[in-house]
Amino acid sequence: MLNMKNISRIYRSDTIQTHALRDFNLQVNAGEFVAVTGPSGSGKSTFLNVAGLLDSFDQGAYELDGVNIQGLNDDELSRLRNEKIGFIFQNYNLIPDFNLFDNIDMPLRYRGFNAAERKRRITNALEQVGLASRANYLPSQLSGGQQQRVAIARALAGEPKILLADEPTGNLDSLMARQVMELLHTLNTEGSTIIMVTHDPDQARAVGRNVQVIDGQITDHSVYAPTHDNASIAVKV
Amino acid sequence: MEMFNYYLKLSFRNLIRNRLFFILMISTLAVGVGVFLANIAIIKSMSSDPIPYKSDRIFNVSLNIWSLDNPDAELIEVMRYNDAMHILKNDIATHTMVHYQSKVYTRDINAKSLTRHQAIVRATTQGFFPLTDAPFAFGGVWQQDYAKQIVIGDTFNQQVFGGGNSVGKTLEIGGKPFEIVGVLKPWNLKPVFYNAAFDQAFNSTDDIYAPIETAMDNEWAIDLRNMSTDRIHSVSDNRGKNGFFLQAFVQLDTLEQKQLMQQYLDNYSQHRKAQGEYLRANDNRLLDVNEWLTHQKVVDERMLAFALASSLFLAVCIFNASSLLLARYHSARFETGLRRAVGARMKDVFYQGVVESMLIGSCCAVLTLLFGWLFLQISMTLFPALKQTSDIDITLILMGIGIALVTSFISMLYPLIRSCRTSLSTTLK
Numbered sequence: 001m002l003n004m005k006n007i008s009r010i011y012r013s014d015t016i017q018t019h020a021l022r023d024f025n026l027q028v029n030a031g032e033f034v035a036v037t038g039p040s041g042s043g044k045s046t047f048l049n050v051a052g053l054l055d056s057f058d059q060g061a062y063e064l065d066g067v068n069i070q071g072l073n074d075d076e077l078s079r080l081r082n083e084k085i086g087f088i089f090q091n092y093n094l095i096p097d098f099n100l101f102d103n104i105d106m107p108l109r110y111r112g113f114n115a116a117e118r119k120r121r122i123t124n125a126l127e128q129v130g131l132a133s134r135a136n137y138l139p140s141q142l143s144g145g146q147q148q149r150v151a152i153a154r155a156l157a158g159e160p161k162i163l164l165a166d167e168p169t170g171n172l173d174s175l176m177a178r179q180v181m182e183l184l185h186t187l188n189t190e191g192s193t194i195i196m197v198t199h200d201p202d203q204a205r206a207v208g209r210n211v212q213v214i215d216g217q218i219t220d221h222s223v224y225a226p227t228h229d230n231a232s233i234a235v236k237v
Numbered sequence: 238m239e240m241f242n243y244y245l246k247l248s249f250r251n252l253i254r255n256r257l258f259f260i261l262m263i264s265t266l267a268v269g270v271g272v273f274l275a276n277i278a279i280i281k282s283m284s285s286d287p288i289p290y291k292s293d294r295i296f297n298v299s300l301n302i303w304s305l306d307n308p309d310a311e312l313i314e315v316m317r318y319n320d321a322m323h324i325l326k327n328d329i330a331t332h333t334m335v336h337y338q339s340k341v342y343t344r345d346i347n348a349k350s351l352t353r354h355q356a357i358v359r360a361t362t363q364g365f366f367p368l369t370d371a372p373f374a375f376g377g378v379w380q381q382d383y384a385k386q387i388v389i390g391d392t393f394n395q396q397v398f399g400g401g402n403s404v405g406k407t408l409e410i411g412g413k414p415f416e417i418v419g420v421l422k423p424w425n426l427k428p429v430f431y432n433a434a435f436d437q438a439f440n441s442t443d444d445i446y447a448p449i450e451t452a453m454d455n456e457w458a459i460d461l462r463n464m465s466t467d468r469i470h471s472v473s474d475n476r477g478k479n480g481f482f483l484q485a486f487v488q489l490d491t492l493e494q495k496q497l498m499q500q501y502l503d504n505y506s507q508h509r510k511a512q513g514e515y516l517r518a519n520d521n522r523l524l525d526v527n528e529w530l531t532h533q534k535v536v537d538e539r540m541l542a543f544a545l546a547s548s549l550f551l552a553v554c555i556f557n558a559s560s561l562l563l564a565r566y567h568s569a570r571f572e573t574g575l576r577r578a579v580g581a582r583m584k585d586v587f588y589q590g591v592v593e594s595m596l597i598g599s600c601c602a603v604l605t606l607l608f609g610w611l612f613l614q615i616s617m618t619l620f621p622a623l624k625q626t627s628d629i630d631i632t633l634i635l636m637g638i639g640i641a642l643v644t645s646f647i648s649m650l651y652p653l654i655r656s657c658r659t660s661l662s663t664t665l666k
Contacts, residue, residue, distance in 0.1 A: 049661075055662040074582055074583050078583075078585075079580070087578055093575050095572060097254060106576065110576075110580040114239075154579070
């Protein structure tokens, strides 16, 4: 599904170069749930930006769902983002004066679906996250957890190949965080491929695979056999 | 079409959401375009062709017979009575008219009131009417050079007789009766090309048209400008003397007629020189209507300077609007970044901006027309001389709408390009 080989991303200013990613190698198969952890500034977000085609890379090779990213123009990258990737942001990133329906409608518009198809997908997505009755609500009328579920619905509506979540529970209290994580696990169980950046070691352990990033490189790669009480067994790879 | 409707919906939402901002921005543009439009309206009117279907066949005759030999002197627009009569009677032109302007005080001879109306008189020849295509509502032109007959204009007819067919009625001018033989329809010439020589190109057409011989015999000479090297006691005393006060226009429909007329003028001036008159270098000119108006500088240079100033003002308004939009796009970059992240192409963001600019441009166009009209009224209040020149016709309305749309787009272009190039990774978390 996602295959990065020797990816480097360097940020340059007049005087310094910062290697946000260096020789970054990662392969994620369809149906996996991967947690990416690491300290602040380690390169987690850069990895997620590159993986989500929001940022470019300087060296290496990146294949997403069999498509080589190198050399694609803006139109092609935009189409890939729209069709294959669903984003879940820490701050939900909902448009405040759009109701839930219109927020979820946005990526579908750019896909060119007709009104009936868009409505079908939006309804399904809202049902999946348990907010079908609130399509006409504004984001401000929902709790933080509900807003994040709307963001997940927006990501799901396009039926993407992969979900990229950047600290999806970072702004939520523990109860809401647990609900969102349960939703993500359910989606994974149903077949969604998910890569999640998180600071929370418990959340990382609760997913199938944990990748630790330090100084732009993967330093630890563990596969867990998660249990219901989060008492996982780690296997170093 | 579906995406266009979506962009339109988003644009409306943006306008409503940021209405104070957009009111400020649209007003800024509309003031700039409105001032520019008002200025263009005046200049367009000043520089318009008053008789486009034959302006290249009507010529002012400038006969270079002024006695002082000054090579730097301007072309002379007026000529002597005898010179004018030679041109009138040479049978080369299709139509010839000779004229001068004066003023009289007159009343309906049958009116109970003794109040007299001030009226502008065009002392001219029969050829005036077919040459200028002055439209008759009733009657026609006098048939004899010395007839005590006149033609009156529509406004004057309304003013004195209340309109209608006034042919056969009589005006009293200077205690003498003058029969009305023709009444013109409403008639506007912009500019009044035959009257352009004395900064009167933007006056109304005349009140009374009278045979030139009759006008001279009755000494109608109020405000008459007469240059002379002889002692001349009255306007009728000009006959046979060096009094320069008449203008001549000829209609020459063919190139051959024009060449013949030019030859005639050159021969005539040479003949006068041979008879001992002081002449400048042989420089007799036939200027067609537009050349004549250009020569007379009917488009005021101050207006051209103001046009430059209003263009610069418009540029400042565009820069201001652009700055405002840049700030707005900066504040809206989250939404732009989000749209890009979920699949909008750069061109989608650009198209949405273009639709928004067209919506802004449409609002701006409405305000522009309002401001344009307002500035025109202010201009006419401040400068009454502009009253006859200035109106906003359909061409200018379309131009105003076009300029409003284009300036909106220009204002939005740079902010839009910046917006399209927003780094996605830095705007989203």
